[in-house]
Amino acid sequence: MKFELGPELVDQIIFAMEDQENDYYFDVVEGTLVPAIELAEEDLEEEDRYIPLPEWRSVDGFNLMERFTASLRNPIYRERLRQILTSGRGVFRQFKDALKERPEIEKLWFHFKNREMKKEVYRWYNSLRESWGLKEVEIDWEEPEDLVISDFQLNRWDVPDDALLLELDRKGFLEMVSPLSLSEAEKEGLYQSKRFGLSPSHPDSIVLQARSPSEELVAFLWAMKNKFRTDIEAYHILQIYCKPEYRGIGLSRALVETFCTSVLSVPGNRVTIELLGTALELSESFESTGFRPFSQVLEVDASSWKESHRLVEPT
Numbered sequence: 535m536k537f538e539l540g541p542e543l544v545d546q547i548i549f550a551m552e553d554q555e556n557d558y559y560f561d562v563v564e565g566t567l568v569p570a571i572e573l574a575e576e577d578l579e580e581e582d583r584y585i586p587l588p589e590w591r592s593v594d595g596f597n598l599m600e601r602f603t604a605s606l607r608n609p610i611y612r613e614r615l616r617q618i619l620t621s622g623r624g625v626f627r628q629f630k631d632a633l634k635e636r637p638e639i640e641k642l643w644f645h646f647k648n649r650e651m652k653k654e655v656y657r658w659y660n661s662l663r664e665s666w667g668l669k670e671v672e673i674d675w676e677e678p679e680d681l682v683i684s685d686f687q688l689n690r691w692d693v694p695d696d697a698l699l700l701e702l703d704r705k706g707f708l709e710m711v712s713p714l715s716l717s718e719a720e721k722e723g724l725y726q727s728k729r730f731g732l733s734p735s736h737p738d739s740i741v742l743q744a745r746s747p748s749e750e751l752v753a754f755l756w757a758m759k760n761k762f763r764t765d766i767e768a769y770h771i772l773q774i775y776c777k778p779e780y781r782g783i784g785l786s787r788a789l790v791e792t793f794c795t796s797v798l799s800v801p802g803n804r805v806t807i808e809l810l811g812t813a814l815e816l817s818e819s820f821e822s823t824g825f826r827p828f829s830q831v832l833e834v835d836a837s838s839w840k841e842s843h844r845l846v847e848p849t
Contacts, residue, residue: 536666537562539659548651551590559584588658590651599629602646607782611639637747638682638783649675682783688792691743691754694734699741699754703729706775711811715835732758732772740769742793744776744785752780755789757797763804769797771807790823 543565550558550567557570563583570578578584596619603615611632618628633640652673660670707725716724734741734756744753753776760768771793774786794805806828809817834842 536668537565539655539671544652544655547587547655548648550587551651551654552595554592558587560587585662588654590654596625598647598650599625601650602643605646606639606642608639608779609781610779611636612782636779638685638780641682641685642783683785683788685747686752686785686788687745688742688788691734691741694739694741694743694754696733696735698751699734699756700729702754702775702777703734703756703773706773710813714811729772740793740797742789744789746780752777753785753789755786755793757793757805760804760806766802766804767797767800768804768806771805774807787819787823790820794823 537560546567547560550556558567559570559573559578560566561568561584567587568584573584599615600619603612603619606612606615614632615629618632619625621628633643653675656671656673663670704725707728708721711721711724714721733739736758738759738761740757740759742755743751746752754773755771756773757769757771760770771790774789776786797803797805805825807820807825809820
C-alpha cells in the first residue's frame with residue numbers, strides 16, 4: 535500500500551480536503567482520489583487499498599484564517615481581518631473580499647494557506663510512512679515575505695518628487711517622535727532643524743523607491759552623503775518610510791538591503807542612521823543586518839533634572 539507523495543497529488547488532496555460537501559479516499563492501486571459516494575461498503579473494507587484523506591472541516595479553515603491574521607505584521611489589515619473574524623456573519627466571504635483589496639496581502643494569504651494545508655497533508659503522509667516503517671519526509675517551507683517583495687519594483691529614483699517625498703518624510707518623522715514628551719510645536723521644530731537645507735533632489739541625496747504592481751509609490755528610503763566625513767565615503771539615512779497599509783511585508787528592510795548593497799560595494803564606505811523615538815525599537819533589527827552602535831545621544835529636560843537632583847526653585 536506504499537505510494538509516493540508528489541506535488542500534483544498534494545494539490546489534488548488539498549482540493550479534496552476543501553470540498554466540504556464530499557468525502558474522498560485515496561485509491562492506492564489506481565493512484566487516484568475517489569469520492570466516498572462512489573464506493574460501496576465492501577470497497578471500504580479494503581483498508582490496504584482505500585485510505586481516508588486528512589480531515590478538514592470549516593472550523594479548520596476558520597482557525598487557519600485566525601492564525602494568518604495573528605501572523606500578519608500589517609497593523610491596519612491585521613485589525614481589519616480580526617474584526618471580520620469576530621463579526622459572526624458571512625465571515626468567509628468578508629475575509630475573501632477584504633484580501634482582494636490588497637493583492638500583496640492576498641498573495642501572502644494564499645501562500646500561508648497552501649503551506650499550512652501542505653503541512654497537514656505531509657503530517658498525514660508521514661503517519662502512514664511511520665506505519666510502513668519508513669522515515670519521515672522533511673520539507674523546507676519557503677517564507678512568503680520574499681514572494682511578495684518580488685512583486686514590487688525597488689530602484690533608485692533619479693528625479694524624485696520633492697513635494698511628495700517631503701510630505702511623507704514629515705509625516706513619518708512626526709509619527710516616529712510621537713511618543714516623546716515634546717509639544718507639537720517642539721516636534722515640528724525638531725523636524726525642521728533636522729531637514730534644514732535638505733531636499734530629496736539635492737545632488738548629494740540618494741532616493742530609493744518601492745512601487746506596487748500598479749505603479750503606486752508605497753515606500754522610499756532617503757539618504758545623503760555625509761559632507762563632514764572627509765576620510766571616507768559616508769552616507770546617512772534620513773528616512774525610511776512605508777505607507778501604513780503596506781507595512782509588515784518587508785519593504786523597509788528590502789530598501790535598506792538594496793541601498794547598503796549598492797553603496798557598500800566600495801571597501802571603506804560607511805552608512806549611518808539615527809534611531810529616534812519609536813525607531814529605537816528597530817535597533818536589534820538593524821544590528822542583525824550588520825549595523826553597530828556608532829554614537830549615543832542622551833537627553834534630559836529641566837523638570838527631570840530638577841526632580842532627580844531635588845532642586846528647589848529660587849524664591
